[in-house]
Amino acid sequence: MTNATTTFDTTLADLRDRALAALAVADDPEAMAAWERAYLGAKGELTGLLRGLGALSAAERPGAGRAANAVKQELTAAFAARNEAVASVSLEAQLAADAIDVTLPGRAPILGAEHPVTRMVAELGEIFALMGFQTVYGPEVETGHYNFDLLNIPSDHPARDVWDTMIVQSEREEIVLRTHTSPMQARTMEQTEPPVRVIVPGRAYRYEAQDASHEWMFHQLEGLAVDERITLADLKGVLTELARQLFGPQRKVRFRCDFFPFVEPGVDFAVDCAICGGGGCRVCKQTGWLEMGGAGMVHPRVLRGVGYDPDRYTGFAFGLGIERMIMMKYGVDDVRAFAGNDLRFLRRMARLAA
């Protein structure tokens, strides 16, 4: 061992001890960077010391070089470990400074919503599509021929007075705003051969004074099925399915004899009130039943009128009031809200029906 190597070893050991001592007190990213520059950087002490290896003899150089590299590795590793610890403390401090009041309101996206009638029509369309019913649409401005005559409501019959018709000016033919979606029964059957399974959603109009439960413009959904063996029991089955999909799996459908000229037998149908379970409440007017609409077996005269053979084919038809269904499902108390389009109502309904 020469003098020179002894001096080198001493210097190296001293450097290592100082460096580690300095590292132990560096506690922020700036101090860490300064330390790195001072000891490991291109102009740092250790680099300088390594450069001094050239002054040693060839025999001494390998040993001294190994010792210097070992110190470099040790310092580098110590720096990395210390650096990670310092960075993590620093990030935590930064995140702490970044904290917010999470109860402040968020940036609201601008949201719209479909009209409740559209939603109900879509829901009914899905339910009936699952039962094989196609959705079709018909004209809102109709001839008396389709709106009445083909539905077994002749012009000299008092049955025609039941519909308070809104009449369109016309010199020749009788033109009306359709009083129901039923004209599409005849239009559909004229265009196709059985089997027929369609629903017809759409607007309908009656000359009626407006109040909380009457509106001159409203929406109906007509249903029609014609085939070789369609029965009234099938009608009840389809309507029961509808009631259960819409109001819950336990619902029951009740038929009551009623008169509509285009069906025979004719019924109106009600669903037991899901709100009170049949015990009576405001929505069902204390009856325990919600009246949904009219229905029945397609009148043979209607079938014959469109060229179907009533001895071969039978069919059922039904009509639902869309606004009525929404009012019953959600307890809406004024039908005028639907054409009122008050944003407060539309928003409330969008949330309810979501």
Place this chain on the structure above:
Amino acid sequence: MRVPIKWLRDYVDPRLAPEELAHRLTMAGLEAEKTERTGAGWDHVYVGFVHDVRPHPNADRLVLADVSAGEHRLTVVTGAPNVAAGQKVAIALAGARLWDTHSETPQLKTLKPGMLRGVKSEGMVCSEKELGLSDEHEGILVLDPGAPEGVPLADWLGDTVVEFEITPNLVHAFSVRGIAREAAAVTGQPLDEPPRFDLDAAPPGAGDLVRIDAPDLCPRYAAVVIEGITVAPSPDWLARRLTAAGLRPINNVVDVTNYVMLELGQPLHAFDRANLRGGRIVVRRAGNDEPIETLDHQQRRLDGEMLVIADAERAVAVAGVMGGVDSEVSAATTTVLLESANFGMASVRRTARLLKLRTDASARFERGLDPNLASDAAARATHLLLDLCPGSRVTAARDVYPSPVVPWAVRFPFSRFERVVGIAYPPEQVVSVLERLGFGVALPGGAGGDVIVTVPTHRTDVTIAEDVIEEVARIVGYEGLPDTLPAGRTPPVFRDPIALLQRRVRAALVGAGCYEAITYVSVSESMLAPFDSIGDRRGLVLDAPAADLLRLVNPMPGDRPILRPTLIPSLLERVAENLKHAPSVRLCELARVYLPTEPDALPREANVAAITLSGRREPLSRFAADPLPLDFFDVKGVVDAALAAAGAPEVEYRPFTHGALHPGRAAEACVGQTRVGVLGELHPRVAAGFGIENGRVAVAELDLDALLALGGDRSPVEVRVPKFLPVSQDFAVVVAKQTPAAEVERALRQAAGPLLTDLALFDVFAGEQIGDDKKSLTFRLTFASPDRALTDAELTKTRGKIEKTLAQRVGGSLRG
């Protein structure tokens, strides 16, 4: 129709509480709309007997009456002028709740004993008004002498009245007997018949007593002449039943005709025979303009198709509608001619309509009455009149009925019950139900053969198998009907293309913040007036000549007669209404507009979508300090989203002029030569007309039918999932100020070629640095290739091409 249950019980004892009977009938098709109980509140009111009436010691107008009611004996003070010893009266004891006759509004008051001019009154003898029976308060209610003293008044006078809705098919149930027949069928109880006079035994009278000149409109006319009539008020029981059923008692003769009409469903009319010239009846068509003064004291002019009852000289009644004043029964009448006839339903309906005269009689004839009912009703009314007028007698009875209607048969396979209803009813059940309803039934081949049903003539509504099937189904009831699902073939289900398009567009509009509205289809002249375009047309994206627009004959009050050619005016009303409480309103509607095709034909119902935006763009929040108003570019953005959802290719916006829109802020959206939409800010004057005074209203209307015709091709194309990173470059293009941005964009797209995947204009700048007549538009273009990473050389080449094209096409240069 109001049916007093006590009256119904003359025919059938249903052995059910009235409410339960009403429910059973409702389920069977005779809907009970409401049930009223008279006498429900008559606690402490009894049938009393007046023993003595004495003067009041201190008052001339008051008397003291000693009344007993079972164990109660009391003295009451009353001012009733008609109280007399020996009467049966309604006596109220302390605690009774009576209607206050001194109060303006109806209210009940509890009776307390009190001093009246120094004499204690222990109760009260009641008037009809105090009992809530009628408005009669002139004197007290005097009961029938047979009323049993001491029983609660409710037991003697109380009743339940059920009000039934009579649908047009229910002519056979438009009477107390008809409803009794239904009740008998539903409950299985026997049906009784009331007493009648045997008209066959009466003298036939002169051969010309009745002549029918219009047998097509009058199948039958029965007349009964009764002499020795004394016209007087009806007895209690009759007046009370009429009142309960909703008719006002008039005199015994008129009341009997009304009573029998309610009871049997056959309208009757009584003429004072002394005022029938020639003493006879001619049934004929009216002369043109023939005058008659009807019982309501209206002078009426008839036409040659109206049927009248005439005497030898003039019309004395409008057949089936209303009698005339000239032959009206009065106090002086001693001989009546009672009419019980059948008139054709269409004729009565026409006459009642033209004269605007709906009566209880016409309402019945219009539904088609059974001609066989006429003799029944004549016999019943005669019995009652003879009963009410002792000493009167029938001097002639004539029945002209040239072609009597006989029961008809309906024959069909028994198996049809199951085919229609889905239930195999036992044959015995079918027979039993039909017989209870008055049908004859034969099943010669049993359940495997035909059923032959003989229909009674009053069931004019039963003519085919399904009618009979319903009779059985409704009386058996629908509770036992199973629920099955239709078996057999399911037709193919298609989705309607316009409905699909509407769904996509609606989703885009809702996604863009719009609430969907549904507004009325008709508008007023003034709402539509601003939406005018060249050639006096009305509309927005679609329009039609103002003069040809469809109009309602009977619009709802508020006069909105026009079927709309645009949705915007109706939506604007909703915007104005909502702006009263909402800081911003975004509404859309997808509906039809009505475009005339040719005169008197159905219109084209075109599908459009409309958007209206007004108010502040962002909701009040800590993020939006500056409440910018919604404007043209908001609606344009919404339109872009909707058109993209509709699959519209290459939409081009061009400046547009329309009377309702801001002259400098309106555009049409076109695909090629087809206009698919119009958008713009509303002209401030038009907005003000809708009550929107301050602020902009941005509107748009899209032609969905046109979009469907244009786009629509949704057949598969090759979609390659991106694998290489895109490269973006910014281009600041300096062009003349008036150059539309769309032209610059078109030039950029053309030059950039197929590698361009995205283009966004993100800055518009004008300033001295680039010259006063110039503007700078900065676009970010994004390039990518599906199969390789782009090289710098390619991009440099593209940049060069863009620079050249801009210079050539829009005189533009790249800045910076």
